[in-house]
Amino acid sequence: MQHGARKKTQTMADVAVAAGVSKSTVSRAFTQPDRLGPETVKRIKNIARQLGYVPNHTARALSTGRHGNLALIVSDVANPFFPPLIRAAQMEADGSDFCVFLGNSDEDPRQEDRLIDRFVSQVEGLLLVASRLTDEQIVQHARRRPLVLINRDVPGIPRVLIESATGVRHAIEHLAGLGHKHIVYVNGPSSSWANRQRRNALKVAARQHKLEVDLVNAHVPSYESGRAVVPQILDSKATAAVAFDDLTAQGIMTGMAERGISIPRQFSLVGCDDVLGAATYPSLTTVSNRSDEAGRAGVSLLLDMLSGRMAGDTRLVLDTHLVVRQTTAAPAQEKPKGSPSGQPERV
C-alpha cells in the first residue's frame, strides 16, 4: 500500500492506446516489423520501453501454440555429471530465446513420467537425460511432443550419446601398455546405459590385450560405495582398476590410502566422466566427459526439430578419450602385500 503500488502490468492494449494505434499494430511491431512503417515500429518500441511493457508469453503461447519453453529432465541434479550439461543446455536454449524447465526424476521412472505430464502442456519439446523410462513410454511421449534423448539409445528417437567406450578402450590400451595383466572393472548402476556400454567396451578391449578382468559391483555411483568396494578390489589381486565414474574412483582412492596403499605406485586407477577436473591428489586419470557438449547438442537438435523437420532417426555420437594424469603407472614388481620394505600393512 505504501508505495502507491501500481502493480498492474502493462499490456499490449496499453501500449496501443499510448501510441495511438491498434493492438494488432503493436503486435506486429514485435513479430513482423517489416510489415509496418519503419518509424511506426520505432515509435511503438520506444513507447513500449517507456511503459515497461513486457510481452506476455502465456498469452502468446495460447494463440500460437509456441511456448518458447523446453523441458529438461535429469535423474539427479546433484550428481556432478549433470550440472555442466544443464548449464550448457540452458545457455544454448537461451541463445534461441527459449526458457527451460528443469525436472528432477530422482532416479524414479514414475516421477519422471509425472514430470513429463506436468510439463508437456507448456513446452514445445522435451529433453530426457539418462531416462529411466521404458522404450515404450519414451515412444509414447515422443508422439506427443518433439523429444530428444541423451545417453539413451532408442531407435527412431533422436538421441545424442556420449561414447565413453572409446575412452575406456584407450584406458585398457594404456594399462596394458604399462604392463598390467589383471584389472577389475567397478560397475555402476545396472540400469544405466552408460555402465553397460563401458563394461562391454572394457571386456572386449581386455580380451584383445589378453588382460584378465574381474568385476566388482558398486551399485550406486558414489564416493561411499567406491570406498566400500576396496576390499573386494584388493582380494582380486588385480594391479589396476577402472571405475564406472570419478566419484566411485575417488572413493577408491580414499579406501586405498586408508590401507596405506600408494596410488599409482602400488595400484593404478582410472575413473570415468572427468567430473572432478584434476581436483584429486594425485590427480585422477580418467575418461573425458562431454556432458556439456551433449547438453548443447541435445538442445540444438531439439530446436532443429522445432523449426525445420528432421529425419526421425538422428543418432549423434560424441567421442571421448583418455585423460592421462597421475593415478596410473607400471605395476609394482612385487604384489603390494609382499612388499619387503616398510610398507604399512593393510588394516
Next chain:
Amino acid sequence: MQHGARKKTQTMADVAVAAGVSKSTVSRAFTQPDRLGPETVKRIKNIARQLGYVPNHTARALSTGRHGNLALIVSDVANPFFPPLIRAAQMEADGSDFCVFLGNSDEDPRQEDRLIDRFVSQVEGLLLVASRLTDEQIVQHARRRPLVLINRDVPGIPRVLIESATGVRHAIEHLAGLGHKHIVYVNGPSSSWANRQRRNALKVAARQHKLEVDLVNAHVPSYESGRAVVPQILDSKATAAVAFDDLTAQGIMTGMAERGISIPRQFSLVGCDDVLGAATYPSLTTVSNRSDEAGRAGVSLLLDMLSGRMAGDTRLVLDTHLVVRQTTAAPAQEKPKGSPSGQPERV
C-alpha cells in the same frame, strides 16, 4: 500420416458437447466440483477420461494468472554449491505441484535481468540465489512478482540467509584451541555477500582469540585459484588457513601436497560449504552448508507468499557449524621449512 494421426488435442468444448453440457460446467467439474451435481461431475469426468482430455495449463494460466510455475535463478549451475539447492527447491515446488524454471545468470547482472524479464510472465514467483543485481533492481522486480532471495540481504524483501558466520567463528575457536597463533583467510569473490560475511566474522573472532590474520585473494572460487595462492599463504608464515569455500581449499591442498607440505601435520586447513562431503584425502575440515535447506525454505517461503500474504520483512537465518575432520591439527613445533627430519623440500 501413417497412423491415421488424429493429433487434435481434446478441448473443454469437446467434452462439453459430448456430455451435453456447457463449457462452464465442464470447467467447474474440475475446479469446483461441489458447486455441481455429484452425478454430473462423475459423468463429465468419465467422458473427459474417455476422450483423453487434458486441461491446458496455458489457457488456465491466462485467465487465472496462476501458472503453477516458479523461477529459480542462480549464478552458476555448475558450481557445486547450487545443485543440492536446486534439487531441494525443485522437489519442494513439485510437492505443491509447481514447476520450476531454471535460469543461469552466469555471474552477469544483465543476463540475470534478462532472464527475469523472460520468465516473469510465466511464473507466479521468483527465487533469486546469490543475486548480483543491485538492491534497486531487486526491489523493482519484487514489486511485480512475489520474490524471495537466498544469500542476499535486502531489507523489505523476504530472504533466507545461510549464516556461515557462526561456523567460521567456531573454526577460529577450533584453530585457537589447537594452538594456532597466525592464520590466513583466503577471500572469495568481492561481490559476494557470503564472502563479506565470512571475512568479517573471521576477523572479529580472530581478534577475540588474539590471532594474527593475513588476507589472501582468490577472486574466483575454484580449484585452480586455490592452488595458485599457496605461495602467498606460505609467505605469510601462518600455520593455518580458512578458505572461502571447499573448492578453493581443495586447490590449496593440492598446492601444499605438491610442495611436500603435509596437511594437517605441517599446516591446518578449513574450507567452507562442505560441498565435497568427505571426499578429499585427508578429509576436509569445513563449515557446514545447508544449501539444500535454503532451497527448500526459499520455495516454502515463496509458496506462503502466494497463498496467504506474508509480512514483507521475513528474514530466515540458517545457522551453520564446524565440521571437524582431518585437515586440522596442532601446529608443528618448528616452522615447516626448518623441519630437521627428512621432509621433502618445497619445490
Next chain:
DNA sequence: CTATCCAATGCAACCGGTTGCGCGTCAAGA
C-alpha cells in the same frame, strides 16, 4: 485524369479455459 495496386493499419475472431451473474426448478416454510 482516372484506374490499379501496394504498403500500412484497423477490425474482429480466435486460442482454451475461468467466473460473475442470472435464470429456472424444486422443496421447505408461511
Next chain:
DNA sequence: TCTTGACGCGCAACCGGTTGCATTGGATAG
C-alpha cells in the same frame, strides 16, 4: 397454496496476445 431461497447450470465477457481479411490513402501506370 403461494412465497422464498438454495441449488444446478448456462450465458457471455474476459485473460493478452495473434492473424486472416477488409480498408484506406498515396504512388504508379495507363
